[in-house]
Amino acid sequence: MTEIxxxxxFAGVVAGAAPIVMAxxxxxxxxxxxxxxxxxxxxxxxxxxxxxxxxxxxxxxVFGFMAGAMAxxxxxxxxxxxxxxxxxSQVAVGFVLTLMARxxxxxxxxxxxxxxxxxxxxxxIPLLKEIPFFGPVFFNQSLPVYFxxxxxxxxxxxxxxxPAGLRLRAVxxxxxxxxxxxxxxxxxxxxxxxxxGLLVGLAGATFxxxxxxxxxxxxxxxxxxWIALALVIFGGWDPIRAAAGxxxxxxxxxxxxxxxxxxxxxxxxxxxVAPFPLMxxxxxxxxxxxxxxxxxxxxxxxxxxxxxxWLWGKAPTALGKPYAPE
Amino acid sequence: xxxxxxNITKDYGSVRANDHVTMRVVPGSxxxxxxxxxxxxxxxxxxxxxxxxxxxxEIRIDRGIVEYESPAHAAGLGIGMLYQDPLDFPLLxxxxxxxxxxxxxxxxxxxxxxxxxxxxxxxxLDPDAPLASLTIGERQQLEILxxxxxxxxxxxxxxxxxxxxxxxxxxxxxxxKQLADEGRSVILVSHKxxxxxxxxxxVTVLRGGKGAGEMDSPFDPDQLMxxxxxxxxxxxxxxxxxxxxxxxxxTSIHARGGRTxxxxxxxxxxxxxVVGLAxxxxxxxxxxxxxxxxxxxxxxxxxxLKGQPMKRQNHHGFKRxxxxxLPSGRLxxxxxxxxxxxxxxxxxNGGGFWVRWPGAIADAARRITNFRxxxxxxxxxxxxxxxxxxxxxxxxxxxxxxxxxxxxxxxxLDVESANWVWEHLHRFCAKGAAIVFASxxxxxxxxxxxxxxxxxxxxxxxxxxxxxxxxRELGLAIAGRA
Ligand SMILES: Nc1ncnc2c1ncn2[C@@H]1O[C@H](COP(=O)(O)OP(=O)(O)O)[C@@H](O)[C@H]1O
Ligand SMILES: [Mg+2]
Numbered sequence: 001m002t003e004i005x006x007x008x009x010f011a012g013v014v015a016g017a018a019p020i021v022m023a024x025x026x027x028x029x030x031x032x033x034x035x036x037x038x039x040x041x042x043x044x045x046x047x048x049x050x051x052x053x054x055x056x057x058x059x060x061x062v063f064g065f066m067a068g069a070m071a072x073x074x075x076x077x078x079x080x081x082x083x084x085x086x087x088x089s090q091v092a093v094g095f096v097l098t099l100m101a102r103x104x105x106x107x108x109x110x111x112x113x114x115x116x117x118x119x120x121x122x123x124x125i126p127l128l129k130e131i132p133f134f135g136p137v138f139f140n141q142s143l144p145v146y147f148x149x150x151x152x153x154x155x156x157x158x159x160x161x162x163p164a165g166l167r168l169r170a171v172x173x174x175x176x177x178x179x180x181x182x183x184x185x186x187x188x189x190x191x192x193x194x195x196x197g198l199l200v201g202l203a204g205a206t207f208x209x210x211x212x213x214x215x216x217x218x219x220x221x222x223x224x225x226w227i228a229l230a231l232v233i234f235g236g237w238d239p240i241r242a243a244a245g246x247x248x249x250x251x252x253x254x255x256x257x258x259x260x261x262x263x264x265x266x267x268x269x270x271x272x273v274a275p276f277p278l279m280x281x282x283x284x285x286x287x288x289x290x291x292x293x294x295x296x297x298x299x300x301x302x303x304x305x306x307x308x309x310w311l312w313g314k315a316p317t318a319l320g321k322p323y324a325p326e
Numbered sequence: 327x328x329x330x331x332x333n334i335t336k337d338y339g340s341v342r343a344n345d346h347v348t349m350r351v352v353p354g355s356x357x358x359x360x361x362x363x364x365x366x367x368x369x370x371x372x373x374x375x376x377x378x379x380x381x382x383x384e385i386r387i388d389r390g391i392v393e394y395e396s397p398a399h400a401a402g403l404g405i406g407m408l409y410q411d412p413l414d415f416p417l418l419x420x421x422x423x424x425x426x427x428x429x430x431x432x433x434x435x436x437x438x439x440x441x442x443x444x445x446x447x448x449x450x451l452d453p454d455a456p457l458a459s460l461t462i463g464e465r466q467q468l469e470i471l472x473x474x475x476x477x478x479x480x481x482x483x484x485x486x487x488x489x490x491x492x493x494x495x496x497x498x499x500x501x502x503k504q505l506a507d508e509g510r511s512v513i514l515v516s517h518k519x520x521x522x523x524x525x526x527x528x529v530t531v532l533r534g535g536k537g538a539g540e541m542d543s544p545f546d547p548d549q550l551m552x553x554x555x556x557x558x559x560x561x562x563x564x565x566x567x568x569x570x571x572x573x574x575x576x577t578s579i580h581a582r583g584g585r586t587x588x589x590x591x592x593x594x595x596x597x598x599x600v601v602g603l604a605x606x607x608x609x610x611x612x613x614x615x616x617x618x619x620x621x622x623x624x625x626x627x628x629x630x631l632k633g634q635p636m637k638r639q640n641h642h643g644f645k646r647x648x649x650x651x652l653p654s655g656r657l658x659x660x661x662x663x664x665x666x667x668x669x670x671x672x673x674x675n676g677g678g679f680w681v682r683w684p685g686a687i688a689d690a691a692r693r694i695t696n697f698r699x700x701x702x703x704x705x706x707x708x709x710x711x712x713x714x715x716x717x718x719x720x721x722x723x724x725x726x727x728x729x730x731x732x733x734x735x736x737x738x739l740d741v742e743s744a745n746w747v748w749e750h751l752h753r754f755c756a757k758g759a760a761i762v763f764a765s766x767x768x769x770x771x772x773x774x775x776x777x778x779x780x781x782x783x784x785x786x787x788x789x790x791x792x793x794x795x796x797x798r799e800l801g802l803a804i805a806g807r808a
Contacts, residue, residue, distance in 0.1 A: 163431040170415055170426050177413035180377060181427030182398025314417060326378050 009254060010137045017243075017250035018148035019044075019203035019211055019221070023228035024235065024242040025155045026199025030076070031232055032159060033192035034172040034185075034318040037079050038094025040200055041225025042101030047071035047204030049109035052215040055205075056117040064118065065144075065205045072201020073194050075101050080193035084186050087322055098225070105219075112215045120144060120210040144206040151199070155239035168192060172316030175323035185323045203228075230280075236313010249275055327388055327404055327479045327511065328353055329374070334383035336369050343369040345535040346383070351480065356502060356512045358526035360519070362554055362804075363607050363766055365532040367515045368410050371482050374513075375407035376400030398427070406473035407482035410515075412465055414457060421453040424472050436475075443471040447501045463494030470501065480511040487521050488585070488783075499525055517606060518805045519547055551801050555768070569776075570597030572633060573729050573760040574618055579627035583613040586784030591627070593779070593786065595729075595760050600752070602771030602792070603764040605781030605804055611764035612654075614781070615731045618762065619651035620644030632728060648728030654737060654764075656715045661707045667694070667718065668703040674722055693721040698746070713743030720750055727754060732763035736770065748774055768800050782806050 023040060030037045037043075047068035055064025075097055083090040120142045128139040138149065159165040167188060170178040175185035204221065212220035227249055235242025256271030288294045288308070298305040329351040336344040343366045351357045361367050372378040374385065376394035385392050387403060394400050397407070414423050424440050425433065437453050444451050449467045457465060466486055473481060483502075487495055502512050502525060516522055522529050523545055531538040531553040538553045574595040581588040585608045595601055603611040616622040618629070620641040629636040631647045641651075653659035661670065671693065672686035690703035697717040701710050710718065716739060723730065730751065736744035752774075755761055765771050771778050772792055780788035780803040788795075788803040 163425075166418075166422055166426060169418060169422075173415040173417055174413065177415060178426070180375075180397040180409070180413045182396065182401070183427075317417065326372075 004258060007133055007136045009258075010133075011140065012254050013247060013250045014137055014149075015141055015145050016211060016254065017246045018145045019206040020224055020228055020231070020246040020249060021148040021243045022144075022151060022203035022206065023200045023225065024231040024246050025151055025239050026072075026196040026203070027228055027232045028196075028235065028237060028239050028242050029155065029159075029168070029192050029199070030196030031237060031319055032168050032172045032316055033189045034175060034316050034321070034323070035080070035083065035189050035193050036090050036094060036320050037076055037193060037196055037200075038091055038229070039075050039079055039097035039101060039225075040228055041223065042098035042105070043072050043075040043197065043200050044204040044207065044221050044225045044228075045105040045219060046075060046101040047201035048208035048219055048221050049105040049112070049204075049215055051201075051205030052117055052208035053109065053112050055209055056112060056115060059118060061118055061120060061209060064209050065202060068205025068208075069198045069201040072199070072204060073197040076193045076197020076200070079197075080190045083322060084189050084193070087324075090320060090322070106217050109215050109217075114214065114216050117214060118209065119213045120206075142210055144202075144210050147202075148206075152239060152243040159239060169316070171323075172318055175318050179323075179325065186325075189323070200225075200228075227276075233313075233315075237315060238313060241313070252278060328386075329405070329480060329511065330384075330386040330389075331370070331374065332384040332386065334370060334373060334385075335381045336366075336373060336378070337381045338369075342535055344373070344380075347532065347535075347537045349530045349537065349540075351511050351513060352528070353511055354506055354509045355527045356506050356514060356525050358522040358529035359513060359515045359532065360517065360522050360529050360550065360554060361532035361538075362517055362801075365554075366535040367517075367532055368484055370532070371407060371484055371513065371515055372409075374400070375405055375409075375482055377407070377409070401427070401473070401476055401478060404477065404479035405482070406476060406478035406480070408466060408469050408473075408484060408486060410484040410488075412462070412469070414465055414469060416456070416458040418457055419453070420451050420455050420457055420460070420468055423457050423468060424453070424475070427472070428475060439475055440471065443474060447471070447504065448497065449501075461490070461494070463490035463498065466490065466494075466498065467501070474505075478510075480513065481505060482513045482515070484515045485517070486514070487516060487518060519545075519550060519802070520806065522550070523547070547802075548798070551798055555797060555801055569599045570758060573597055573599075573631070574762070575628075575630040575633075576618070577628040577630075579617060579629065580625045581613050581617045581622050582625060583616065583622050584608050584610065584784075586610050586613075588613040588617060588624075589784045591786055593789070595762060597758045597760055598755055599777060600755055600761045600775045601763070602775030602778045603762065603781060604768060604771055604778055604800055605764075607766060609781040610784040610786075611781050612733060613784070615651065615653075615733055615762065615764060618644075618729070619649055619731050621651070648724065648726065648759075649731065650723045650727045650729070651731040652719055652723075652733065652735060654733035656712065656719060660719050661715060663708045664706055666690075666704045666706050667699075667701060670707065670718070670722070671703075693718065697721045697750075712737075713739045716743070716747060720747065723754075726757060727759045730754060730759055730761045730763075732761065734765055735763050736765070736767075744770075768797055768804075771800075772797065780804055 023044060027037060027040060050071040051064045051068030054067030055061050078097060079094050082088040082093040122140065122142050125139040129135040159168065167183050171183060171185045171188040178185050207221040208215055208219065231242050231245040234245040252275035256274060260268050260271045298308055331347060331349045333346045333348055334344050335346055347370055359367050369378065373380045376397040376399050392403060421437055421440060425436050428436065430436060440453055451464060451468055470481065486498060506512055514521060514525060526543060528540065528542050529545065530540050531550065533554060533556060541550065572594055576591050576593045579588060579591045588610045591614065603614060605611055613622060617624055620639055620643060636644065668686045668690040671689040672681045675689065687703045693699065694701060697720060699714045699717045701714055707715060707718065736747055739747065751761055775792050777791050778795065778800065779786050780800060
């Protein structure tokens with residue numbers, strides 16, 4: 001049995017989760033405004049491709065990340081224009097875009113496949129990296145990882161502590177009421193769809209320039225978009241809990257690799273796939289927390305109650321329902 | 327501030343919700359806007375608050391003509407409104423609700439302002455509580471305070487007394503009086519005479535979208551009733567057969583649903599009986615019908631159909647016992663938009679592995695002739711007129727129903743279609759069925775029913791035979807004065 005070095009394990013989790021955190025937070029922002037951007041999975045691939053191609057061509061990582069962000073925002077803009085302004089189904093548009101963006105990424109990215117391109121260097125933070133355990137886990141990382149960590153706190157602060165965040169939540173809750181108070185629901189939704197897309201794009205570029213460097217088919221980021229979408233629900237539309245979910249998912253993935261080493265007789269696929277049903281199970285559990293009967297049953301069972309309370313999360317009331325002005 | 331609405335007209339497609347309405351509100355007064363359901367009160371006030379654009383007419387504030395772009399614009403001019411369907415944010419906190427739309431973003435200052443305002447009006451609101459934990463009355467209080475903080479000088483309240491407790495009503499009224507004493511104007515929209523009598527200096531009555539008249543306090547209730555409902559001749563009583571055995575028996579039924587739910591309802595309905603359900607829309611009639619149809623499971627109480635307990639039975643169980651339900655949303659709940667008449671026939675006859683189209687088309691054609699529907703078997707149902715949709719629905723009722731539950735069976739129908747529908751329904755009755763129907767037309771209830779139950783706030787507050795009552799008495803009961 002191989003020894004686990006906890007420091008290495010957790011440093012790996014924090015680094016691997018970085019793009020998932022960005023995507024989940026981006027989607028949280030978008031959904032807080034009441035819109036579902038279902039195109040995440042394709043969007044991430046397209047921006048991973050765009051990011052890698054731009055960085056490879058220009059030799060500049062900054063251009064790479066910018067290209068990735070632009071690609072993500074552009075896909076989001078299509079979802080936004082179709083669903084907010086042309087009144088098309090968010091789900092249908094998002095789903096079609098997922099497939100289209102993915103195929104477009106593979107097609108356009110063909111010339112860049114299996115090339116050796118620039119890669120984000122690690123950037124240890126002096127002094128802080130000396131702290132035992134926490135130093136190597138959090139402060140011996142690269143810029144995108146620091147960004148993902150800061151983003152969690154920033155999103156929470158922005159959504160729950162700033163006037164703009166309050167307006168964002170208001171639109172997702174009750175667009176008509178927001179309109180009555182002088183907020184333009186459509187503009188707000190468009191704004192946060194774009195902002196969300198931007199973060200999803202950065203997530204894609206983080207994959208191709210840092211976490212799974214390079215471009216290819218498969219790139220390795222496939223499926224992450226769906227997980228990020230599930231994490232938003234898992235997180236109860238709360239940025240901190242969505243991020244916690246991302247770390248849990250990354251942890252399960254890393255553990256899968258270790259477990260595979262310990263139990264060679266169990267097929268490898270079991271450990272690769274296990275994180276997915278585990279996530280679904282959690283979602284089911286969260287749903288339970290909202291059933292009246294379960295809540296009544298949990299009275300007098302404190303441990304169960306506090307668990308339900310932690311899991312309780314409510315979707316923005318107007319999520320997925322298009323806003324139509326009078 | 328003085329507000330004058332002149333010749334306001336509003337069309338929703340072909341529906342004229344307001345027809346050249348004129349109304350003037352004197353500064354510092356409490357002005358009532360009275361009218362039955364659908365009279366156009368909410369529409370008029372949404373126009374004044376900037377929420378809905380008007381089709382035609384003029385709004386003058388202090389003699390100057392104003393044009394609105396949005397509610398925020400109207401609020402800037404000093405007009406604020408509490409909407410009938412509250413426009414607030416249940417998942418946000420009290421303080422956050424208070425802040426939204428306010429120009430200041432200083433939370434600490436706003437918290438102090440809110441506490442001060444609460445003290446001034448004797449309200450107790452916890453700034454950090456989630457709005458969802460508040461009662462309707464408390465949410466109203468918060469909205470009022472929020473609008474005051476915004477600096478509004480005219481406050482519109484649309485049906486504020488629906489769904490709040492007696493004490494909250496008292497608190498609300500005293501706050502409104504206080505506002506008027508401070509020189510602000512209040513417009514109180516209500517269908518309840520008692521509210522208007524208790525509070526208003528002057529009242530404008532709407533009927534069918536038009537201004538029916540104005541009165542100053544003290545009001546004569548009889549005159550107000552006449553303005554609200556008009557003077558309509560009492561229809562001749564219908565000769566009915568004697569009621570037979572019990573069909574539907576409710577024993578202290580409580581159910582959830584709609585705005586009010588259904589509270590402690592005990593009713594016995596017998597064979598051959600036609601029972602009309604009166605009341606403002608959403609006072610519990612819909613929940614009553616859906617509970618009797620097995621669509622809403624009651625929270626407590628017992629339902630017996632023909633003497634048999636119906637515990638744990640769903641809609642299909644009720645259907646097997648001969649219960650038929652026709653909801654008022656013909657295209658939402660009754661028919662399936664996009665399917666043709668023949669496809670509806672095929673669905674109805676069901677069974678088998680494939681649809682027998684010739685049979686379905688023949689069946690649809692038979693219904694078209696028997697029920698005098700203007701349409702073709704392969705026409706989709708939404709292309710039919712309202713009257714023809716209703717005839718089609720009637721054609722799908724079972725041959726020998728025990729209980730017919732109908733929601734606004736003649737809404738939107740012309741007189742001829744409505745008469746035809748009733749003729750048809752009374753034929754079921756002669757065969758021993760019981761009919762229960764909800765209608766917002768008191769005339770229709772008096773003309774067609776043997777017995778009328780008036781719903782108010784989720785409870786039956788009046789249950790009489792139609793011969794023993796009249797329009798005025800029912801109108802008062804609808805307004806909560808049984
Ligand atoms: N948004 C809308 N679209 C179409 N018709 C409407 C709309 N709002 C109201 N109406 C119609 O306008 C009429 C007046 O409604 P409303 O102003 O709500 O009456 P009240 O408030 O007096 O009950 C009704 O016939 C109603 O069906
Ligand atoms: Mg109204």
